Amino acid sequence: MSIIKLKKNLYKKTKVGDIPENWDVRSLGNLIVEMKSGLSRKLADKDLGLPVLRSNNLVNNEVVFDNLLYWYFDDPQGANTKGYFLNDGEILVNFINSPAQIGKCALFINKLGRPIIYTTNLLSLSLDSEQIDPGFFLSLTLSSLYKKFIQSITKPAINQASFTTKDFRKFTLPLPPLFEQKKISQVLSAWDEAIEKNRELLKVYLRRRKGLSQNLLSGGLRFKEFIQDDQLIKTKVGTLPADWHLRSISNIVTRVKKSFTPEPDTLYQEIGIRSHAKGIFHKEKVTGKSLGNKSVFWIEPDCFVVNIVFAWEHAIAKTTEAEAGMIASHRFPMYKPKKDLLDLDYLLYYFKSARGKHLLGLASPGGAGRNKTLGQSDFAKLQIPVPSLEEQRKIASVLSEADKEIDLLRQHIKTLKEQKKGLMQKLLTGEVRTI
Amino acid sequence: MIKQPITQSEINNIVWKACDTFRGVIDPSQYKDYILTMLFVKYVSDVWKDKKRFYSEKYDNDELRMQRALRNERFQLPESCTFDYLFENRNAANLGELINTALEGLEDANRSKLERVFRNIDFNSEANLGQTKDRNRRLKNLLVDFSALDLQPSHLEGNDVIGDAYEYLIERFASDAGKKAGEFYTPSQVSKLLAKLMAPQPGDRIIDPTCGSGSLLIKTAKEVGSKNFSLYGQEINGSTWALARMNMFLHEIDNATIEWGDTLNNPKLLEGDSLLKGNKVVANPPFSLDKWGVDNAVTDQFNRFHRGVPPKSKGDYAFISHMIESTYEDVGKVGVILPHGVLFRGSSEGKIRQQLIEDNLLEVVIGLPSNLFFGTGIPACILIFNRAKGENKDILFVDASQGFESGKNQNRLRDSDIDKIISAYQNFQQAAPLSTEAGEVLEEKYSYRATLKEVIENEYNLNIPRYVDTFVEEEPVDIAATQQDIRELKNQLASVEQKIEDYLKELGF
Numbered sequence: 026m027s028i029i030k031l032k033k034n035l036y037k038k039t040k041v042g043d044i045p046e047n048w049d050v051r052s053l054g055n056l057i058v059e060m061k062s063g064l065s066r067k068l069a070d071k072d073l074g075l076p077v078l079r080s081n082n083l084v085n086n087e088v089v090f091d092n093l094l095y096w097y098f099d100d101p102q103g104a105n106t107k108g109y110f111l112n113d114g115e116i117l118v119n120f121i122n123s124p125a126q127i128g129k130c131a132l133f134i135n136k137l138g139r140p141i142i143y144t145t146n147l148l149s150l151s152l153d154s155e156q157i158d159p160g161f162f163l164s165l166t167l168s169s170l171y172k173k174f175i176q177s178i179t180k181p182a183i184n185q186a187s188f189t190t191k192d193f194r195k196f197t198l199p200l201p202p203l204f205e206q207k208k209i210s211q212v213l214s215a216w217d218e219a220i221e222k223n224r225e226l227l228k229v230y231l232r233r234r235k236g237l238s239q240n241l242l243s244g245g246l247r248f249k250e251f252i253q254d255d256q257l258i259k260t261k262v263g264t265l266p267a268d269w270h271l272r273s274i275s276n277i278v279t280r281v282k283k284s285f286t287p288e289p290d291t292l293y294q295e296i297g298i299r300s301h302a303k304g305i306f307h308k309e310k311v312t313g314k315s316l317g318n319k320s321v322f323w324i325e326p327d328c329f330v331v332n333i334v335f336a337w338e339h340a341i342a343k344t345t346e347a348e349a350g351m352i353a354s355h356r357f358p359m360y361k362p363k364k365d366l367l368d369l370d371y372l373l374y375y376f377k378s379a380r381g382k383h384l385l386g387l388a389s390p391g392g393a394g395r396n397k398t399l400g401q402s403d404f405a406k407l408q409i410p411v412p413s414l415e416e417q418r419k420i421a422s423v424l425s426e427a428d429k430e431i432d433l434l435r436q437h438i439k440t441l442k443e444q445k446k447g448l449m450q451k452l453l454t455g456e457v458r459t460i
Numbered sequence: 461m462i463k464q465p466i467t468q469s470e471i472n473n474i475v476w477k478a479c480d481t482f483r484g485v486i487d488p489s490q491y492k493d494y495i496l497t498m499l500f501v502k503y504v505s506d507v508w509k510d511k512k513r514f515y516s517e518k519y520d521n522d523e524l525r526m527q528r529a530l531r532n533e534r535f536q537l538p539e540s541c542t543f544d545y546l547f548e549n550r551n552a553a554n555l556g557e558l559i560n561t562a563l564e565g566l567e568d569a570n571r572s573k574l575e576r577v578f579r580n581i582d583f584n585s586e587a588n589l590g591q592t593k594d595r596n597r598r599l600k601n602l603l604v605d606f607s608a609l610d611l612q613p614s615h616l617e618g619n620d621v622i623g624d625a626y627e628y629l630i631e632r633f634a635s636d637a638g639k640k641a642g643e644f645y646t647p648s649q650v651s652k653l654l655a656k657l658m659a660p661q662p663g664d665r666i667i668d669p670t671c672g673s674g675s676l677l678i679k680t681a682k683e684v685g686s687k688n689f690s691l692y693g694q695e696i697n698g699s700t701w702a703l704a705r706m707n708m709f710l711h712e713i714d715n716a717t718i719e720w721g722d723t724l725n726n727p728k729l730l731e732g733d734s735l736l737k738g739n740k741v742v743a744n745p746p747f748s749l750d751k752w753g754v755d756n757a758v759t760d761q762f763n764r765f766h767r768g769v770p771p772k773s774k775g776d777y778a779f780i781s782h783m784i785e786s787t788y789e790d791v792g793k794v795g796v797i798l799p800h801g802v803l804f805r806g807s808s809e810g811k812i813r814q815q816l817i818e819d820n821l822l823e824v825v826i827g828l829p830s831n832l833f834f835g836t837g838i839p840a841c842i843l844i845f846n847r848a849k850g851e852n853k854d855i856l857f858v859d860a861s862q863g864f865e866s867g868k869n870q871n872r873l874r875d876s877d878i879d880k881i882i883s884a885y886q887n888f889q890q891a892a893p894l895s896t897e898a899g900e901v902l903e904e905k906y907s908y909r910a911t912l913k914e915v916i917e918n919e920y921n922l923n924i925p926r927y928v929d930t931f932v933e934e935e936p937v938d939i940a941a942t943q944q945d946i947r948e949l950k951n952q953l954a955s956v957e958q959k960i961e962d963y964l965k966e967l968g969f
Contacts, residue, residue: 212963219956226949229942236937246939263933383931390804390923448967457967 036455041170044199045455051156054194058151062120062190064109065145066102068094075106078143080119083131086163088117090136098140109142111135111149116159121146121187128175128188130166132159148190158203160210165198167446168453201455208459209452216445223438230434234427241420242378244269244410251416262380262410269412275405277367278360283323287313287352294351296324298331300338302377305330305348320355324348328359329372336399337389339382343373358401368414370421375409384409466615471625475499476632478605481598490588492633493581493699496626498602500706501566503611503622504535505543510612534714536569547607550600553592556584559599573714577705580698623678623711630673630703634834635869646676646744646797647832649873654795655679656882657824657844658740662688665738667786669723670745670779671695674704678711680742691716692736694723724778725753727762729786735762737792741783744797747838749775767815768808776802777812784821784845794845799838800827803922814920817855817912821845824856824885827924829864831871841924844885853912856888859905859928880906905930 035046044050068077073095082088100106111117115133119126133149135141143149152159165171178192201209240246244257244266256267265271287293292310299306324330326349332340333356344359353359362369375381388403412420451457475495482491511533512526519525530536539545541562549558563578582588589595611622627648634645646654654676660666660683668677671693681689691713695701701720708716719728729736752775757765764785770777776798783794802809803825816822823846830839839861863877884907891909894900899910908927918926 212967215956215959215963219953219960222949222953222956226946226953229945229949232937233939233942233946235934236939236942239934239937240939261929379934380931387923387925390921391800451967459967 039199041197041199042454045201045458047202048455049200050197051200052194053196053198056153056157056200057194058153060148060150060190060194061109063143063145063147063149064096064100064104064106066096066100068096068144070094074098076137076139076141078111078117078133078141078147080122080126080129080144080146083117083119083129083147086131086167088131088133088136096142106142107140109149110140111143112151114151114154114159116150116152116162117143118148118150118193119146120148120190120193121185123184124179124181124186127179127186128166128172130163132163148193156203157200158206158210160214161201161206164210164213164449165453167449170198170453171196199453199455205458205460212452212459213445213449216441216448220438220441220445223434223441227431227434227438230427230431234424234431237427238374238378238424241423242375242380242410244412248416248419251413251419260410262384262408265410266412269410271408272366272411273405274360274407274409276363277411278329278362278372281325281328281359281361283325284320285323287316287321289314293321295321296330296344296348296351296353296357298335298340298342298357300335300340302339302341305342305344307348307351321352322355322357322359324351324353325359325361327369328361329369329376330357330359331385331399331404332357333389333399333401334397336385336404337382337397339377339385341373341376341385343369365414367411368417368421370425371417372409374421374424381409466610466621468621468624468628471609471611471621472628474605474609475625475629478602481601481605485590485598486588488633492629493703494583494589494602496629496703496706497563497578497581498606499622499626499629500710501541501546501562502543502606502609503710504566505537505541506611506615507613508533508535508537508542509544510614534709535566535573538565538569541565541569543603543606547603550603553596554584555596555599556582556589559583573709574705576720577702580702623707626707626710627675627678630675630707645672645834647834647870647872648675648679649878650744650797650828650832651676651679653873653878653881654742654744654797654842655683656878657826657842657885658683658742658793658795660684660689660740662686664740665690665692665736667692667729667736667738667741668743669694669727669729669741669782669786670743671704671718672700672744674707674716674718676742676744677704677716678707678713680740681713691718692729692738693718694721694728695719696722722753723782724775725756727782735764735782735786737786737788739788739791740793740795741786742795743779743783745775745779747776747799747836747840748773748801749778752778767819768812770812771808774801774805774809777809780816780843780845781812784816787845787847790847792847794843796843796845797828797840798843800841800923802843803841803924810920813922816845817915817920820849820853820912821847822855822922823849824858824888825922825924826858826881827861827928829861829871829873832864832873834870852893854888854893854899855910855912855915855922856885856902857908857910857922857924857927858884859907859924859930899927901929905932 036043037046039050041050064077075096075098076093077096078088079094081092082090096106098106111133113134117131117133119129121127152162174196175188178188179186180188243263247266252268254266254268257264258267260271262271289312291313293313293316294310295308297306297308324344326344326346328344330342330344330353362372376385384407385399388407389397389399391397411417452459479491479495482494511530515526515529519529546559546562549555552558560583563581567574567578583599586595589598616622630645631648658680660680662684664684666677666680666689671677672695674693677691677693681691691708693704693716695704695718698720701718704718708714708718717729721728727735731737750773754769754772757769757778762785764781765778767781780796783796787794822843824844826842828840828842831837833840858881860877860881863873863880864871865874884902887902888909894909894911897911897913899908899914902909906928910927915922
């Protein structure tokens, strides 16, 4: 490969901004070989013969083949479905959707090994490969230049915002020489690869975290120093080590209940608990007056707290010093672990587990999704496995380290994305050159 | 040439099509009564026609002998009350009035059977059927559609065809309009399940104190396997009561007693001064009925609420109490469909529940799938109380909530789901009572034989998950394998990150 050395740092003013002298300004219309919208049918979730891609199959510039819907190979309404078969390298554009989603694109690569078509909300785009690299184009669709353009041509509607293909063709873009486009997309794909790999890693971390929780909370895996009896016994909450105890919640916690009468003009801050064990949040401060007749309680730090209305949906958390001085209604009972018996983090981790969630459900009778309220006396009677305090602490610290590791990796992925965005801003405008 | 017998589905299709005349213009809860009444008139007319021809052939057109023979028929039909007469007059300007008169005539001629049955229907109603011109057009369409239907017994495969078409319509109306037209209609598969659980025997007296259009009674009667049974029903809604009466005749259960009135406040099924008692008492009462009549309950003349008076806003245990008091001592059995709340709600309901268990009446608790009923998604349960439990103090719990096929709007019990529940019940009944304190898992995640001791330990709380453990163990994670994956990914990441660093250096960062 011969590398052509070009004069750097020579720029020209164009309507798409300052770009390198040897770049072109082109409209998309001139770069398209074919553009066509998909088939409008009432799709089925049963496999009728042809998978049909929809807007939600377009994720992060890629086609994901999840939640597929299907249509017949031989269209009952007489359309030639072959005319909609997608080919590798074509780009799908979502041109009818909510304003937030509209315009998103993805590169089609057939991973199913069978013909695939697409719905009427998508356009398929074949680009002229002599002039434009699909990877470069996809990167460009993440730029503010593209997003602004889409906004300008979109006819707003709540969920049916749309633009016309005629308008879409008018997209004006800076176009480097083909080899430079390829280089840009090659550089950016290194970030995509890193993000993708880290996402895979995150998935494995999460899987390992689940495995650790399963094993540590059931005594399936133990640190040797705690083992006094390696026999296993069968209990109502699964098989457990013989040297662990099944204890009722009422025996290992103390209910904390500090009620008070709010002063009408004083400001109070209530807490809320997110479902799916996502922790506590702080509500806006309100006056005592606006609390009305609600019975309220002071938050005590270092307690297990639950929203009884959504306990079945895992609305559980622990209070910390951050909540000191805040309040909660009677729907948020708090329980303080008994010293020498129970570690708060262990308790929380236990109820975060699948088995713990099941127990919360048992104590929340009721058929329908709503109206399932945790019965507090039923909750007090629940029995959970309780190892020695030291072993509880060790279990909790392993799980907590695993959680930290997951958090850090999530942040790392976020940083990589941020870095890629910054790089794109420079590469797609030619401010930084790859050659 | 012998005519091909008309099949069930052909009839179903014709009558369902007949509804097109009304659909979209009038609410199904209104027009269903018209369709169903017309189907009844058509049936009675066609049977009459069939018999007339039969006797005229038999007696060689001897009018006198013919009339005498016809007088012994199930229904008497004056000429101006027949469907054919109405059809001939389909262009009359006062068509609604003509039909009303025909119905009155029909009632007069069959007073013992049809008294008050047509009182709640008015074919001349402007409110329900529109102004004269529209009304006449609709009624004419109705007559034309039904004229295509030949319901003469000689033309049918079996007599139940009509009755089942009637049932089909009632169910379709219920599913079409949800709760409004369906009221509290029990889907046929649920009725079938309850009927089979009751296992009625020849000679049984079967009672449904909230019988609706009578489907559950008929389904239960069919389980007897012969005609040797007696049916009793009570229904609060006048139009629905009329439908139940017609439904019985269409199924040729002419001696059924169906009363009109409020079972809790005004029980009509009586024997002398006391409640009528039966072998099998079934019901799908309205769920958690508010204002069911607590005031009268305290001084109930039939002493139905001696185990306790249910709360005023939830009538579930009032119906249960009524049903249990309507069974024969020592042999009677109750099968009732109710919301799950009856299993665990406390205070007065908890006390009644405890008493029922202590009296050793409760035999089975079955949790049904959610979304089986029209117009409500809430999951229901079936309770069976049995006065013949004898030495057996165990209670069977069945979690049948996962056994269904999902339909467009409703879930549906399949025959295989019903069979599974029935065989769990039969096996439970045949096995010897437990002598242990602990219960026994009969089928993992499905059925459990609980001892009285356990129920007491649970403070008489019958919430099914306390007995049938439905916890699904998570897929175990292979931690060693995750370690391996992590190592590999980290290796790959190292090289990607190297590449990134090289690029950045090249780009001058």
